[in-house]
Amino acid sequence: MNTLKDALSFGDLPxxxxxxxxxxxxxxxxxxxxxxxxxxxxxxxxFLIFCLxxxxxxxxxxxxxxxxxxxxxxxxxxxxxxxxxxxxxxVPFWVSTPLGIIVATVESFILGxxxxxxxxxxxxxxxxxxSLVWQQLFINWDLIGxxxxxxxxxxxxxxxxxMQFSSPVYYHYFAFILVMGAIFYMNWFRKSRLxxxxxxxxxxxxxxxxxGINIHWVxxxxxxxxxxxxxxxxAFYAVYYNYIDPFSVMHLELSILIALMTMIGGAGSMWGxxxxxxxxIPLDRYLGAWLGGLGVTGVDFIIYALMVMIISAYxxxxxxxxxxxxxxxx
Amino acid sequence: MExxxxxxxxxxxxxxxxxxxxxxxxxxxxxxxxxxxxxxxFLMVGMYxxxxxxxxxxxxxxxTIPVAATLGLILGVASYxxxxxxxxxxxxxxxxxxxxxxxxxxxxxxxxxxxxDYKILQQGLLxxxxxxxxxxxxSYPKLGTAxxxxxxxxxxxxxxxxxxxxxxLKATSLNAEAASYMGINTERMRALAWGLxxxxxxxxxxxxxxxxxxxxxVxxxxxxIAFATVAMxxxxxxxxAFIAGxxxxxxxxxxxxxxxxxxxxxxxxxxxxxxxxxxPQGLFGW
Numbered sequence: 001m002n003t004l005k006d007a008l009s010f011g012d013l014p015x016x017x018x019x020x021x022x023x024x025x026x027x028x029x030x031x032x033x034x035x036x037x038x039x040x041x042x043x044x045x046x047f048l049i050f051c052l053x054x055x056x057x058x059x060x061x062x063x064x065x066x067x068x069x070x071x072x073x074x075x076x077x078x079x080x081x082x083x084x085x086x087x088x089x090x091v092p093f094w095v096s097t098p099l100g101i102i103v104a105t106v107e108s109f110i111l112g113x114x115x116x117x118x119x120x121x122x123x124x125x126x127x128x129x130x131s132l133v134w135q136q137l138f139i140n141w142d143l144i145g146x147x148x149x150x151x152x153x154x155x156x157x158x159x160x161x162x163m164q165f166s167s168p169v170y171y172h173y174f175a176f177i178l179v180m181g182a183i184f185y186m187n188w189f190r191k192s193r194l195x196x197x198x199x200x201x202x203x204x205x206x207x208x209x210x211x212g213i214n215i216h217w218v219x220x221x222x223x224x225x226x227x228x229x230x231x232x233x234x235a236f237y238a239v240y241y242n243y244i245d246p247f248s249v250m251h252l253e254l255s256i257l258i259a260l261m262t263m264i265g266g267a268g269s270m271w272g273x274x275x276x277x278x279x280x281i282p283l284d285r286y287l288g289a290w291l292g293g294l295g296v297t298g299v300d301f302i303i304y305a306l307m308v309m310i311i312s313a314y315x316x317x318x319x320x321x322x323x324x325x326x327x328x329x330x
Numbered sequence: 331m332e333x334x335x336x337x338x339x340x341x342x343x344x345x346x347x348x349x350x351x352x353x354x355x356x357x358x359x360x361x362x363x364x365x366x367x368x369x370x371x372f373l374m375v376g377m378y379x380x381x382x383x384x385x386x387x388x389x390x391x392x393x394t395i396p397v398a399a400t401l402g403l404i405l406g407v408a409s410y411x412x413x414x415x416x417x418x419x420x421x422x423x424x425x426x427x428x429x430x431x432x433x434x435x436x437x438x439x440x441x442x443x444x445x446x447d448y449k450i451l452q453q454g455l456l457x458x459x460x461x462x463x464x465x466x467x468x469s470y471p472k473l474g475t476a477x478x479x480x481x482x483x484x485x486x487x488x489x490x491x492x493x494x495x496x497x498x499l500k501a502t503s504l505n506a507e508a509a510s511y512m513g514i515n516t517e518r519m520r521a522l523a524w525g526l527x528x529x530x531x532x533x534x535x536x537x538x539x540x541x542x543x544x545x546x547x548v549x550x551x552x553x554x555i556a557f558a559t560v561a562m563x564x565x566x567x568x569x570x571a572f573i574a575g576x577x578x579x580x581x582x583x584x585x586x587x588x589x590x591x592x593x594x595x596x597x598x599x600x601x602x603x604x605x606x607x608x609x610p611q612g613l614f615g616w
Contacts, residue, residue: 067426
């Protein structure tokens, strides 16, 4: 009961944040009724998916201070589970999604158990290595489609069981529900024992250990929860696009994008990942659409890289840190 | 045997280049405990420098090495003063993602300017030539690369161990605070470490262009090899970087011959894991 109260109550936040959160909810709810442009709606759904990834990464990367660059493999594993189960045995979305999330979480647990023996840059490099191994494996593994990817078969009629709808509005609301769930979870998390333990670890491992925190176990737990978030996002991704390939869901670039996005918004803060996604995803899609037409690639990444360099050099707490500083001055 | 001997020779030759790539990373880490994620991208800049100058100005590729080294030096020092100096004040995550941002920046800048095509040098003193003794074929570009890598490595080793400047650099890496009491400008020493790192990896890039394609994303692979090399040799150990470089070269070429070339990079990752889990201080670390 207390858990639920903690998750649903935002009473400890300043009023401005509560108003902002309320406006965010209203905006997301009315969005599909105001904006009818298909491209803008697609960007909005992407934004929601990336919110989910970012909120998840914020746990281990922001609160925990561990640079884990491997979200994409969890996204990919869950997406592949959902897609392949449907292609092979016609398993409904609602059955395959829990399985996909379990696959992603178990992978996170096993990997986290070994990788968290490492610290700092050793750990960061190791997560890159693991991501590249998985990426290579998925590209070359013919059984699961290899580089061609997997296409989900379409049903004749819109189908709730397989999450196939005629209008993107349904996807929008489903993604919105996932993001709200994630926000409520994070709201509970930041007040929970695990949340305080993780923050203690990020500000000083030796001190945290001397306080009796089992550092290794807490990190592994947080890493698994990150895996759950990524898994949920991946499962949704598979049914939303009806097509996945290793380059869209398993690629290291996706992991990098998630980390940079959260860092720009404000790692280790409640709203940071959402702010980051709000800036980067529209920038990415519109800039990509515009520059892709001109035949230039990669300018979007140049802009993120510049932003992330400036932010890590001058304000490591990101845009949220700037907002908090401005508020403290008043 | 017919397969083993050429693989060993090629592995040792490549290993000398890997050692040179890892050298800069080891120096930077030794002096200030920071991993330069953009190291592979510095290599990529060196490769493009050689490719462009020798293609468009029709200069012998080997003569462009000083150009690549100078550009690497400038790049290293500039990234220190503009970025890394500020990162050092922040938490660990900012240091990691900051140089990571530099890596993404350089990579996609190259992508936007040069496009994703593979560029390969067509003309040069060594390019495409090889010597043959029985079954053993030695490619001249690899041989030349190995020789120049060892010379460059030796020069840096001499600089660090036999000159006043090198002593100051070493003092800074052992204890920066004590070094600053002795009148060493530690700020400048750190910039020097970045400059040396950039210059050596620029030379490595210039050499690599003689037999490897240049591409905006080529850096990642060599950076990972360098990370594994440096981890194996012990972060900050220069002697360790050389020996670990040779071991990595042998592992990749000999291993690649026997388990299939498409898996040879998995060997790098595996080596990295085994080393960091079982001997995190490396072979020569302290």
